[in-house]
Amino acid sequence: MKRYEQFAEEITHLIKSGVLQTGQKLPSVRHASKVYKISPSTVFKAYYLLEDRGLIFAREKSGYFVRPLLQDTLPEPDIKDIEVVTTEVSVSDLIFSVMDVIRNNEAVLFCAFYPSTDLFPMARLQRSMNHALTDFKSRHHNYIADMTTGNVDLRRQIVLRYMLNNVNLSMDEVIITNGVMEALNLCLQAVTKPGDLVAIESPAFYAILQILERLKLKAVEIPTHPRKGIDLEALEKALQKLPIKTCCLMTNFQNPTGATISDEDKEQLYHILNKYQTPTVIDDVYHELYFDETPPKLLKSFDKHGLIMHCGSFSKSLAPGYRVGYVAAGRYAEKVNRLKLMSTLSTSVPAQAAIANYLQYGGYDRHLRKLRHVLACSQASMLSAIVKYFPKNIAVTKPKGGYFLWVELDKNIDSLQLYKIALANGICIAPGAIFSASQGFNNCIRLNYGQAWSDKLELAIQKLGNLIKSFK
Amino acid sequence: MKRYEQFAEEITHLIKSGVLQTGQKLPSVRHASKVYKISPSTVFKAYYLLEDRGLIFAREKSGYFVRPLLQDTLPEPDIKDIEVVTTEVSVSDLIFSVMDVIRNNEAVLFCAFYPSTDLFPMARLQRSMNHALTDFKSRHHNYIADMTTGNVDLRRQIVLRYMLNNVNLSMDEVIITNGVMEALNLCLQAVTKPGDLVAIESPAFYAILQILERLKLKAVEIPTHPRKGIDLEALEKALQKLPIKTCCLMTNFQNPTGATISDEDKEQLYHILNKYQTPTVIDDVYHELYFDETPPKLLKSFDKHGLIMHCGSFSKSLAPGYRVGYVAAGRYAEKVNRLKLMSTLSTSVPAQAAIANYLQYGGYDRHLRKLRHVLACSQASMLSAIVKYFPKNIAVTKPKGGYFLWVELDKNIDSLQLYKIALANGICIAPGAIFSASQGFNNCIRLNYGQAWSDKLELAIQKLGNLIKSFK
Numbered sequence: 035m036k037r038y039e040q041f042a043e044e045i046t047h048l049i050k051s052g053v054l055q056t057g058q059k060l061p062s063v064r065h066a067s068k069v070y071k072i073s074p075s076t077v078f079k080a081y082y083l084l085e086d087r088g089l090i091f092a093r094e095k096s097g098y099f100v101r102p103l104l105q106d107t108l109p110e111p112d113i114k115d116i117e118v119v120t121t122e123v124s125v126s127d128l129i130f131s132v133m134d135v136i137r138n139n140e141a142v143l144f145c146a147f148y149p150s151t152d153l154f155p156m157a158r159l160q161r162s163m164n165h166a167l168t169d170f171k172s173r174h175h176n177y178i179a180d181m182t183t184g185n186v187d188l189r190r191q192i193v194l195r196y197m198l199n200n201v202n203l204s205m206d207e208v209i210i211t212n213g214v215m216e217a218l219n220l221c222l223q224a225v226t227k228p229g230d231l232v233a234i235e236s237p238a239f240y241a242i243l244q245i246l247e248r249l250k251l252k253a254v255e256i257p258t259h260p261r262k263g264i265d266l267e268a269l270e271k272a273l274q275k276l277p278i279k280t281c282c283l284m285t286n287f288q289n290p291t292g293a294t295i296s297d298e299d300k301e302q303l304y305h306i307l308n309k310y311q312t313p314t315v316i317d318d319v320y321h322e323l324y325f326d327e328t329p330p331k332l333l334k335s336f337d338k339h340g341l342i343m344h345c346g347s348f349s350k351s352l353a354p355g356y357r358v359g360y361v362a363a364g365r366y367a368e369k370v371n372r373l374k375l376m377s378t379l380s381t382s383v384p385a386q387a388a389i390a391n392y393l394q395y396g397g398y399d400r401h402l403r404k405l406r407h408v409l410a411c412s413q414a415s416m417l418s419a420i421v422k423y424f425p426k427n428i429a430v431t432k433p434k435g436g437y438f439l440w441v442e443l444d445k446n447i448d449s450l451q452l453y454k455i456a457l458a459n460g461i462c463i464a465p466g467a468i469f470s471a472s473q474g475f476n477n478c479i480r481l482n483y484g485q486a487w488s489d490k491l492e493l494a495i496q497k498l499g500n501l502i503k504s505f506k
Numbered sequence: 507m508k509r510y511e512q513f514a515e516e517i518t519h520l521i522k523s524g525v526l527q528t529g530q531k532l533p534s535v536r537h538a539s540k541v542y543k544i545s546p547s548t549v550f551k552a553y554y555l556l557e558d559r560g561l562i563f564a565r566e567k568s569g570y571f572v573r574p575l576l577q578d579t580l581p582e583p584d585i586k587d588i589e590v591v592t593t594e595v596s597v598s599d600l601i602f603s604v605m606d607v608i609r610n611n612e613a614v615l616f617c618a619f620y621p622s623t624d625l626f627p628m629a630r631l632q633r634s635m636n637h638a639l640t641d642f643k644s645r646h647h648n649y650i651a652d653m654t655t656g657n658v659d660l661r662r663q664i665v666l667r668y669m670l671n672n673v674n675l676s677m678d679e680v681i682i683t684n685g686v687m688e689a690l691n692l693c694l695q696a697v698t699k700p701g702d703l704v705a706i707e708s709p710a711f712y713a714i715l716q717i718l719e720r721l722k723l724k725a726v727e728i729p730t731h732p733r734k735g736i737d738l739e740a741l742e743k744a745l746q747k748l749p750i751k752t753c754c755l756m757t758n759f760q761n762p763t764g765a766t767i768s769d770e771d772k773e774q775l776y777h778i779l780n781k782y783q784t785p786t787v788i789d790d791v792y793h794e795l796y797f798d799e800t801p802p803k804l805l806k807s808f809d810k811h812g813l814i815m816h817c818g819s820f821s822k823s824l825a826p827g828y829r830v831g832y833v834a835a836g837r838y839a840e841k842v843n844r845l846k847l848m849s850t851l852s853t854s855v856p857a858q859a860a861i862a863n864y865l866q867y868g869g870y871d872r873h874l875r876k877l878r879h880v881l882a883c884s885q886a887s888m889l890s891a892i893v894k895y896f897p898k899n900i901a902v903t904k905p906k907g908g909y910f911l912w913v914e915l916d917k918n919i920d921s922l923q924l925y926k927i928a929l930a931n932g933i934c935i936a937p938g939a940i941f942s943a944s945q946g947f948n949n950c951i952r953l954n955y956g957q958a959w960s961d962k963l964e965l966a967i968q969k970l971g972n973l974i975k976s977f978k
Contacts, residue, residue, distance in 0.1 A: 130844060133654060160639040163856065167632040181827050182605060212684050212850040219849050228700055228722075244848040250700075355653050355855030372602060376716040377691050378684040382854035383827030384635065 037072060038079035045080065049089055049100055056418055057411030057487070060090060060098040092327065093407050101414060108421055111291075111429040111442040113259040114474065116236055118272050120254050121471040123247040128450075129240050129468045135457060142494040145462040148354045149437050149484025153405055158396050159353055159388060165395075166387030181380040184210030184360075188390035192346075192360055195393075199321075200335040201344075207367045209374055210381045214319050214347035214359040218282065219245050220377070221315040221343040221361055224369040225280045226251055233272055233281040235264050237440075237469035237478070239289040239317065242282050246471070253471040254278055260431045260440055263288060263295035266302055273310040280313050286330045287320035290469050290480040291440040292433020297331045304336035313366060315343045319359075322351045322402055324435040325410040340364030348389055351402060356385040408486055409437050415487035416495065423499030437484030447477045447505055455501055461494050509544060510551035517552065521561055521572055528890055529883030529959070532562060532570040564799070565879050573886060580893055583763075583901040583914040585731040586946065588708055590744050592726050593943040595719040600922075601712045601940050607929060614966040617934040620826045621909050621956025625877055630868050631825055631860060637867075638859030652859065653852040656682030656832075660862035664818075664832055667865075671793075672807040673816075679839045681846055682832050682853045686791050686819035689833040690754065691717050692849070693787040693815040696841040697752045698723055705744055705753040707736050709912075709941035709950070711761040711789065714754050718943070725943040726750055732903045732912055735760060735767035738774055745782040752785050758802045759792035762941050762952040763912040764905025769803045776808035785838060787815045791831075794823045794874055796907040797882040812836030820861055823874060828857040880958055881909050887959035888967065895971030909956030919949045919977055927973055933966050 035043070048054045061069065066077045081098050084090045090098045132145065189208045196203050211217040218241070226232065228250035234242055236255035246253050254272055257265045264283060272278060285295045285303070295303060307314050316333055324330060334344040343366055347359035358381055363370040392398065413432070416439060420430060429442040443449070449465035456463050466478030485491070507515070520526045533541065538549045553570050556562045562570045604617065652658075661680045668675050683689040690713070698704065700722035706714055708727035718725050726744055729737045736755060744750060757767045757775070767775060779786050788805055796802060806816040815838055819831035830853055835842040864870065885904070888911060892902060901914040915921070921937035928935050938950030957963070 126844065126848070130847070133847065156639070156643055160636070163635060163639060164632070167628070167635060171628055181829075212854075213852070215848075216850045223720075241848075241851075248695075248845065248848045355852070357653075357850070357852055357854045372598065373720060375602070375605065376598070376687075376713075376720045378688045378829070378850060379713075380685070380827070380829055382684075382829045382857040384860070385854040385856060388856075 038076045038083065041070060041072060041076060042080040042083045045084060046089060054100050056100055056414040058100050059096075060100070062097055091325075091410070093403065096403065096407060099407070099411070108417075109429045110431055111260040111440060111478070113257050113265060114236065116255065116257050116472075116474060118254060118256060118268060119472065120231060120252050120276070123243050123251070123253050123471045125240065125243050125468060125471060125473065126247055129244060132453075132464060132468055135462055141457060141460045141462040142491065143462050144481045144494070144498075145464040146482045146484070148350065149405075149409070149482075150486070151354060152485065153408055154352060154354065155392075155396065155401050159356075159392055162391035162396055163384060163388035166391045167384055170387065181383055182375065184208070184381065185383070185386035185390050187394065188358075188386050189360075191390055191393040196334075196362060199329065199332045201332055201362070203362050207362050207364065209361050209363055209367060209371050210386055211359040211361060211374060212378055212381050213349055213357045214317060214345050215241060215245075216374070216378065217345040217347070217359045217361040218242065218315060218317055219249070220370045220373045221345065221363060221366065222246075222249055222251065222280065222282060223373055224343075224363075224366045225313045230279040231276055233269060233278045234471075235283055235288060237290055237466065237475050238471075239284060240468045242317070243471055255471060258288070258291065258293060260291040260293055263293040263299065264303070266299060266306060269303075270306050273306065273312060278312060280315060281307065282315040282317065284317045284320075285333050286318055287323060287433055287436030289320070289436070290438055290464065292431045292436050292438055294330050294434060295333075300331055300333050301336055304333055304342075307341060308339060311341070313341055313343065315345065317345050319345070319347045319350045320436040321346065323406060323409060323437065325406060325413075326434055330435075334362060337364065340366075343370070351405065352392070352398065353385075353389060356389060357382065358385050358389050406435075409435075409484060412437070412483040412485065412487045413439070416481065416483040416491070419492050419495040420499070423496045425499070425503050437482055439481045439483060441479050441481060443477050443479065443502060445477050447502065449476050449479050452479065452502065452505060455505075456498060459497060459501060461498050463498070510548045510555065513542060513544060513548060514552040514555045517556055518561060526572050528572055528886040530572050531568075532572070534569055563797075563882070565875065568875065568879060571879070571883065580889075581901045582903055583732040583912060583950070585729050585737060586708065588727065588729050588944075588946060590726060590728060590740060591944065592703060592724050592748070595715050595723070595725050595943045597712065597715050597940060597943060597945065598719055601716060604925070604936060604940055607934055613929060613932045613934040614963065615934050616953045616966070616970075617936040618954045618956070620822065621877075621881070621954075622958070623826060624957065625880055626824060626826065627868065627873050631828075631864055634863035634868055635856060635860035638863045639856055642859065652855045654847065656680070656853065657855070657858035657862050659866065660830075660858050661832075663862055663865040668806075668834060671801065671804050673804055673834070675834050679834050679836065680832055681835055681839060681843050682830065682858055683846060684831065684850055684853050685821055685829045686789060686817050686831040687713060687717075688846070688850065689817040689819070689831045690714065690787060690789055691721070692842045692845045693817065693833055693835060693838065694718075694721055694723065694752065694754060695845055696815075696835075696838045697785045702751040703748055705741060705750045706943075707755055707760060709762055709938065709947050710943075711756060712940045714789070715943055727943060730760070730763065731765060732763040733765055735765040735771065736775070738771060738778060741775075742778050745778065745784060750784060752787060753779065754787040754789065756789045756792075757805050758790055759795060759905055759908030761792070761908070762910055762936065764903045764908050764910055766802050766906060767805075772803055772805050773808055776805055776814075779813060780811060783813070785813055785815065787817065789817050791817070791819045791822045792908040793818065795878060795881060795909065797878060797885075798906055802907075806834060809836065812838075815842070823877065824864070824870065825857075825861060828861060829854065830857050830861050878907075881956060884909070884955040884957065884959045885911070888953065888955040888963070891964050891967040892971070895968040897971070897975050909954055911953045911955060913951050913953060915949050915951065915974060917949050919974065921948050921951050924951065924974065924977060928970060931969060931973060933970050935970070
């Protein structure tokens with residue numbers, strides 16, 4: 035056994051015996067080299083080997099960390115072989131009862147739609163807000179201009195970030211919105227009229243269902259694999275057969291499953307959409323929260339014809355509550371912008387300016403690296419806890435980004451019932467039924483791990499596991 | 507002639523000879539008493555007499571000011587005897603071309619939809635923003651709660667202000683919105699479906715036309731008197747004859763005319779609406795900008811049945827660009843709130859908290875007194891300038907609040923043409939045609955006087971007068 039293999043074995047032992055725990059940082063190369071009296075290149079080789087074996091993972095500029103050991107003992111949920119039907123959407127009552135709980139409850143919030151605000155640079159954002167408001171005192175004219183066109187600096191920063199993802203936009207194509215919710219509403223309204231058909235994923239983010247309901251649109255639910263994303267064949271068939279006016283999809287770290295469409299499949303997806311000339315709304319709010327070394331591709335990067343309306347937001351990655359979203363709306367930009375002027379006129383000017391200032395000077399990329407690391411560790415911890423405390427006949431996703439796990443329970447379990455019982459026990463989960471117009475997925479739950487892991491959360495997963503086990 | 511009459515004559519002379527100019531402050535009672543060697547009560551009597559004669563006017567805690575002398579030499583526009591018809595609304599192209607100018611132009615902005623930001627306490631608001639953001643650091647839970655229910659302190663402050671206007675609300679009835687635009691959109695959507703009929707004023711605020719167009723509603727335009735407001739008889743006839751689902755009206759300082767429905771007529775209006783059980787949306791953003799000693803009544807103060815959705819905003823009176831509006835939505839509150847959660851989810855949390863803090867500690871009433879005074883003086887100055895420089899065959903409103911004048915020009919004048927020519931001369935006006943679904947009022951213009959009067963503005967009115975005179 036070579037020295038680096040030997041060193042790798044030692045580390046493996048430390049991990050398996052629980053000395054090095056999930057999410058914990060390994061010694062730096064320099065440090066390990068000194069302590070173990072081996073050359074830095076030997077340490078490197080050992081770490082590469084451990085990475086290959088899936089025991090540790092690297093974070094850019096942060097070093098190596100222990101991957102969760104146990105997650106692979108649970109299977110992942112499979113795609114549901116659902117029938118593609120057209121459904122009038124009316125799930126609001128159910129969704130609102132869940133939302134009411136979120137806002138009024140002190141329960142452990144596995145059902146929250148945001149990561150914990152602890153994970154965001156609120157103090158640094160406050161400084162940016164202050165800079166921005168001071169700046170406005172000398173530029174009154176801009177103040178009104180920001181109201182109608184959207185803050186120019188903010189749009190420039192957004193265009194620059196798109197550029198890094200291989201998407202070149204003009205600034206006019208970017209419209210600032212009141213969070214991604216407004217972006218999705220405007221985009222869907224721009225290309226539909228009441229009664230029209232919209233292809234969505236199944237399961238889908240419940241807000242998309244709410245928007246369809248509000249705009250009186252009909253859902254065509256396309257089977258979606260919990261890891262690989264929407265079934266392209268089923269989608270193409272639906273586009274062929276039905277007068278679908280638009281698709282509304284999440285291509286990266288989909289909510290609720292965490293599914294990400296591979297780069298190759300994205301190219302094919304674009305090919306299909308282009309073939310049927312289907313304008314498509316992409317909700318991509320989790321794109322920056324990837325755990326791999328590089329971000330997944332944007333569907334928009336294949337879009338040469340302005341067919342894709344790509345929606346994003348700073349609510350999940352930087353500033354929940356500021357309500358600053360945006361859309362790169364391609365050939366529909368003018369229409370979307372007009373609808374925006376007719377519905378809310380403008381996004382809060384101070385919030386726009388604060389975020390523009392933060393993006394320029396606040397250290398957004400540094401913050402994102404930290405955030406991704408916390409989320410990756412919390413995911414690992416939650417997966418470990420689930421393996422430990424949940425019954426064995428479940429399946430769970432292991433998304434490569436975002437902050438949601440999708441858990442498929444025994445098919446006899448009614449997640450709405452579980453949701454109520456858990457709530458009575460101080461735990462809030464999102465029941466699967468709110469993620470589908472046809473109310474499938476009732477034996478599934480979505481769990482939010484968007485907070486630093488703690489004993490309190492570990493205990494809550496234990497309690498939840500016991501509740502599931504006791505469920506008949 | 508008694509001493510106080512004699513003193514009043516002296517002041518009258520000073521005014522008529524131009525020594526004391528429009529908007530100028532008269533000597534304080536104490537000062538006048540000392541200088542003119544007369545008793546304070548003599549000064550008081552003289553000022554009361556001058557007030558009665560319409561030469562001066564009082565501002566609470568600020569003293570007496572010179573009223574514009576000349577305004578009464580111009581007639582006010584009369585009500586248009588229009589036929590009540592149902593119109594599909596599509597005026598957006600026109601409105602957007604005007605809005606484009608507002609945001610891209612350095613022209614003198616008589617067409618702006620806001621008063622100048624110079625008139626708002628931007629620095630004090632910044633302090634409130636800072637307090638609010640500091641406060642959030644210790645109360646993370648509130649941060650998310652504010653996102654779904656609206657800031658509690660803000661809603662409390664709003665309910666307290668309603669109380670001062672003789673309207674008692676529960677806090678649940680108040681929904682915070684992204685400016686009044688969103689409030690109007692949500693309220694109209696709550697009580698209509700596409701194709702429904704909505705009674706509106708004629709002329710009406712163009713944003714209401716845009717909203718009807720966006721929601722695919724049809725306008726029933728009711729004749730509206732430029733001083734007294736909507737024709738109640740015509741409204742009742744329309745409600746009787748047509749399946750009108752809702753009314754959308756401005757009862758105080760209506761945009762564009764400045765019309766205010768008298769307290770008695772408001773009571774009768776409510777009686778009619780209640781008789782036909784017509785839910786009614788009131789856009790009341792100018793209510794705080796009254797020039798009389800006391801504010802006009804709220805239509806909502808007669809509403810015992812939750813029929814009135816009363817919409818307001820801080821954009822016109824405190825913080826344009828913060829985009830914080832609200833609606834007291836009566837029996838429709840839950841429906842409106844749900845629509846809000848489905849369309850934009852929440853108003854920017856920092857903006858809400860900043861305004862809540864300002865309302866509690868910032869001196870809002872003091873600010874409003876100053877703002878009203880500036881607006882009243884600017885109105886007087888603009889009216890004087892119009893008398894001086896415009897042709898004689900015009901009519902103009904003299905609203906008792908707000909910041910718009912509505913000018914009726916010779917019936918042969920095409921205001922759209924005038925708008926373009928004025929623009930080429932560095933002056934932006936709002937052409938009458940954008941205030942009606944049936945594109946009437948094309949010989950009218952709306953002028954914004956919402957900025958401290960200046961030589962530049964005086965010159966602009968002179969130039970505009972010359973353009974109108976040269977118009978054939």
